[in-house]
Amino acid sequence: MSRTTKSWDEINQKLKEGKAVVITAEEAAQMASEEKPANFVQKVDVVTTGTFGAMCSSGMFINFGHPEPPIRMEHITIEGVPVFGGIAAVDAYIGATEVHPEDPRFGGAHIIQKLIEGEELLLKAHAKGTDCYPRKDIETYIHRDRVNEMILTNPRNAYQNYPAATNSSHRTLYTYMGTLLPSFLNINYSTSGCLSPLLNDPELRTIGIGSPVFLGGAVGSVAWNGTQFNTEKPTNERGIPLSNARTLMLVGNAKEMSSQWIRAAYYEKYGVTLYVGVGFAIPVLDEDLAYRVMVRNEDIQTTICDYAVDGHPPLGNISYAELMSGTVEFRGKKVRTAPLSSYRRARELAETLKSMVLSGAFPLIPPARPLPQRSTVQGLAIIRNRRTSR
């Protein structure tokens, strides 16, 4: 029997003719018990993935437009939240985790969400004044429709897997992995299991620079690899990393996004973060990709890490099927598990993306360039004296 392979063009042609079969990654996982990858590749053309979770390393470039007389903005706040103005005259970057100096529960993520929702926000900026930009101060209300660009630019999104967190200590910890109760009373995890984008194409065969991405409700792009991109994490027998590995830098037009998929959040005693909806449509080009997208929750494991100890040492591995059940057997007792990302929304996102692919609203395009085949992550060394180059 000859092996079935399909090209991107062939799948696009089928989509155009209305003959393509598009399903979600959860539906693909359900087929794993009855179908072999060789049959799957003949039956299914595209598989949609999705996640809706906290992605701290996010933010938005904004161009306010030039006032008259013009200003080279230096110290900028929006509704009291500092935004980065160290870029040309009226460009700024709103970091999602930046906070209001007097209200640690309100920050950049809220500004991003409010701008997307079309709220009027107070902009204040100060400058030293130059011959070409004489204005020194400005105070005005900005609105989505009155600024030039709002470009969501997230340096590290869609982590390929992430460790689950627990707490061995005798006090409650408030972390970016949520509330961790003392003495291993609970375990929190953040990945959407079999729906998670980068777990359905673990070696990034179909995702690379230029790939279209469902980002916050709009069609954005993969700009580059994300920061802390790591290809060298240990993997299971299916080649799926056992902890946080690859990441993506994503960009998209925030004016087209919706607060259904971009939501500000606050983690107790940790700070402000942004929930981002991210999804990819993966073409089932061959048997290998069929095998990848058919991945089930029981086929994906992550590492349980102890957040009470420096360096968050690993305590063992666990599958998403177990984590998603709500209780797991851990260290001889029953422990509750809870997600941080919304599986319900992940499902909804994958369904939305399915309709977008079928209607042609979401394009299927091969990457312009691949992401790194090999990349590791290093820590920050404390060096007391400047090293001299040899």
Added chain:
Amino acid sequence: MTSKYVLGYSAETVSEPILWRLVKDFDIRVNILRAEISPGQEGNLLVEFGVEEEEKLSRALSWLESIGVSWVSVSKRLFWDEDRCIDCGSCSGVCFSGAIVLDRTDWKLQVNRDLCVACGNCVKACPMGCFTLDFGEVS
């Protein structure tokens, strides 16, 4: 039937054997779920009252009021902003009363206010700020 209350003790009444009187005179099964009494100040007691007849409960509550002990039904203290909720389920892992459960089939959050013991864990665990307890933060 059982129902949960937060009793507020004032400095004057805190010395009275209130619970003993509730059992003996009002025939109420008292289960203390949490007690917080600050030295020389006011105290908060989370209790579950079990009664056979509702009439006994209302008599007991009137008596508590008459001696200066305030009471508030706990099931009315938890507020869940369902419109704001994204059904992530972060709160479900820290709710030990069974009031908050994440349905593992449709992955929707289920909140049963009657089971709430007002521990406040969900208030802190929710990244969207969906939960409030109207007496503020419980430590």
